[in-house]
Amino acid sequence: MITVLRIGHRPERDKRITTHVALVSRAFGADKIIVDRIDEKLRKTIDNVTKKFGGNFEIEFGNPIQQIKRFKGAKVHLTMYGIPLEERIDEIRKFDDIMVIVGSEKVPRPIYEMADFNIAVKNQPHSEVSALSIFLEKLGREKKLRGELKIIPEERGKKVLRIPGREECLALLDKYGADERLKRHSIMVSKVALTTGRGCDCDDRLLVAGALLHDIGRTVTHSIFHGVEGYKILKREGMDEAIARFCSTHVGAGLLKETAKKLKLPDQDYIPRTIEEKIVCNSDTLLRGDKVVKLDEIAEDYREKGLSSEVPRLIRLYSYLVRKCHLDIEELLALNNEQLF
Numbered sequence: 001m002i003t004v005l006r007i008g009h010r011p012e013r014d015k016r017i018t019t020h021v022a023l024v025s026r027a028f029g030a031d032k033i034i035v036d037r038i039d040e041k042l043r044k045t046i047d048n049v050t051k052k053f054g055g056n057f058e059i060e061f062g063n064p065i066q067q068i069k070r071f072k073g074a075k076v077h078l079t080m081y082g083i084p085l086e087e088r089i090d091e092i093r094k095f096d097d098i099m100v101i102v103g104s105e106k107v108p109r110p111i112y113e114m115a116d117f118n119i120a121v122k123n124q125p126h127s128e129v130s131a132l133s134i135f136l137e138k139l140g141r142e143k144k145l146r147g148e149l150k151i152i153p154e155e156r157g158k159k160v161l162r163i164p165g166r167e168e169c170l171a172l173l174d175k176y177g178a179d180e181r182l183k184r185h186s187i188m189v190s191k192v193a194l195t196t197g198r199g200c201d202c203d204d205r206l207l208v209a210g211a212l213l214h215d216i217g218r219t220v221t222h223s224i225f226h227g228v229e230g231y232k233i234l235k236r237e238g239m240d241e242a243i244a245r246f247c248s249t250h251v252g253a254g255l256l257k258e259t260a261k262k263l264k265l266p267d268q269d270y271i272p273r274t275i276e277e278k279i280v281c282n283s284d285t286l287l288r289g290d291k292v293v294k295l296d297e298i299a300e301d302y303r304e305k306g307l308s309s310e311v312p313r314l315i316r317l318y319s320y321l322v323r324k325c326h327l328d329i330e331e332l333l334a335l336n337n338e339q340l341f
Contacts (some may be wrong), residue, residue, distance in 0.1 A: 002139070003069070003098070003100070004102065005020070005033075005034045005101045006033060008103055008104025010104075011039045015039070015041070017129065018035060019046070019106075022045075022046045025100075026055060027187055028133060028141075030136065030141075031056070031057065032057060032058035032060060033060070034060045035060070035061050041212050048146070054145040054148075054230045067099075067116075068099070069114070072255065073095050074095035074097070076092060076100050077112065078119055078121065079117045080121075080123055080124060080125055080126070080195070083117070083119060083243040084120055084122075092139065098205065099192075100136070122134055144161075148162060148165065161243075162240065164209050164243070165205070166190075166208055173216060176233065178218075178220050185290050187340055189215075189287060190292075191338075191340075192211075192286060193211040194208065195301070197279055198325075199324075201275070202277060203226035207279060209246075211280050213234060213239075215248065215250070216249055217247055220233070227250065228250075228265060231245070245277060248270050249273070250272070252284070253310065253317055256270075278317060278321065279321065282318055283316050284325075286318075290340060292329075297309045
């Protein structure tokens with residue numbers, strides 16, 4: 001666990017600097033920040049960022065001397081007068097619990113004595129924000145932070161994806177009149193998707209949203225067109241393309257362009273591309289209603305419906321996720337024994 005202790009905060013003068021210290025702490029892997037003066041506006045700002053962009057980052061307030069005395073792990077004080085970071089970072093990395101002490105203009109002398117390490121990120125004057133950034137980056141404890149908002153990297157421009165939460169997705173199903181059977185199926189798809197996703201690098205919040213909303217088009221039709229109808233519904237609701245695509249890309253485990261044309265579906269992409277789309281698509285495929293079944297049973301269902309040509313694609317997707325996410329069918333089958341709600 002990494003705790004950042006901010007000393008010398010002055011709400012009337014330092015609100016931006018301390019805010020940046022807190023934001024850097026969160027972004028680079030710290031678990032919480034303790035500030036030496038109570039500042040409810042600062043707390044509100046940091047809690048709001050954490051809610052929107054994810055993580056379990058906490059902000060607390062307390063006496064710095066007491067906090068240092070109470071702390072059981074390694075206490076690292078960042079100061080330009082300390083030993084160069086490169087000479088001590090390997091030793092510091094060995095500790096599980098680390099307190100990083102970040103001062104302001106003048107740090108009381110006892111802090112130097114109480115610290116286990118007085119560390120300099122360059123023995124030159126510069127910002128405590130930059131020193132903390134470099135130290136945490138070198139420490140290498142950065143976490144995956146996933147929340148309501150997700151920044152999509154682009155060379156130019158700004159793109160932010162808003163991912164609806166579980167309750168919002170369920171409310172949307174209710175809004176369009178989803179029956180109990182459809183909701184049970186969608187919730188089970190989300191459980192299968194989350195279980196599969198644990199084995200690989202994917203966005204859990206995006207998985208849940210895609211799984212819960214993938215079949216919303218069945219409130220309009222149960223035909224092959226339900227994916228298209230669901231896509232339309234979510235676009236009308238202002239959902240991003242990345243959310244709406246779960247509707248169109250799960251049908252038939254991802255329809256090829258030629259197949260979609262034969263079925264007289266609109267000319268668009270029906271192939272799951274992202275890891276989240278592939279997981280939701282496969283999770284839906286493995287279900288009969290709200291029960292997980294083995295792939296060979298699903299393949300037999302397809303053959304009986306005259307869809308033998310689609311079976312190889314089901315197998316390829318399943319095999320890909322076995323390798324990529326260490327998918328274990330026995331673990332998924334065990335979900336049938338759990339409470340759905």
